[in-house]
Amino acid sequence: MTLDQACWWAMRAAQSLRPVTYSCPLCDAKLHAMSGHTLIAPEGDASRRRHAHTECVVEARRAGRLPTYDEWRGAQPPRPGLLSRLREGGDGGK
Numbered sequence: 001m002t003l004d005q006a007c008w009w010a011m012r013a014a015q016s017l018r019p020v021t022y023s024c025p026l027c028d029a030k031l032h033a034m035s036g037h038t039l040i041a042p043e044g045d046a047s048r049r050r051h052a053h054t055e056c057v058v059e060a061r062r063a064g065r066l067p068t069y070d071e072w073r074g075a076q077p078p079r080p081g082l083l084s085r086l087r088e089g090g091d092g093g094k
């Protein structure tokens, strides 16, 4: 298991015409880029994205291990200051 630590994951379906193989980070087995699979990126970081078997992603998500941004965001405690900061021009986003 070589998954990065991340609060949430961006993911999308992918398929490549290049005859390369990747290692699926969820099961460590080989993955052919030319077959349909799923790209997952920790917190949307494309430089750390990984190619994973779609079945592995589905299984990991069923186990609650790959939350999407919306799922993670929905699980956070409310932050009362956020809306007012946005109204002021949104410069204090950190």
Ligand SMILES: [Zn+2]
Pocket: 024, 025, 026, 027, 028, 029, 052, 053, 056
């Ligand atoms: Zn896999």
